[in-house]
Amino acid sequence: MAIKMVWIEEGCILCHACDSECPDVFAVGDESCRIKGAVREDAVEDENRESRSPLKAELRASLEAGITAAASACPVEVIKYE
Numbered sequence: 001m002a003i004k005m006v007w008i009e010e011g012c013i014l015c016h017a018c019d020s021e022c023p024d025v026f027a028v029g030d031e032s033c034r035i036k037g038a039v040r041e042d043a044v045e046d047e048n049r050e051s052r053s054p055l056k057a058e059l060r061a062s063l064e065a066g067i068t069a070a071a072s073a074c075p076v077e078v079i080k081y082e
Contacts, residue, residue, distance in 0.1 A: 002060035003067050006081040007048040008033050017073035022066030026079075033079075039063065 006025065012033045018026035019033070027034050027045065037045040042053040055063060071079040 009078040018070040021070035
């Protein structure tokens with residue numbers, strides 16, 4: 001089953017584990033990791049913490065392995081998905 005949504009909870013330490021594991025989805029900013037707008041239905045680049053915009057349907061299956069790898073590599077466990 002493909003991941004429909006991914007977001008970043010508070011507490012990101014800018015370690016770059018996420019963008020190293022899955023650069024198609026994650027970008028590290030000045031204060032937190034962000035979910036790239038190119039993979040989200042709303043096309044907004046932010047933590048997706050509040051809006052919880054779904055991933056584009058056509059990308060969900062292909063991004064699943066990278067998202068789960070990034071979440072596993074995150075030392076503070078702030079990458080959440082469903």
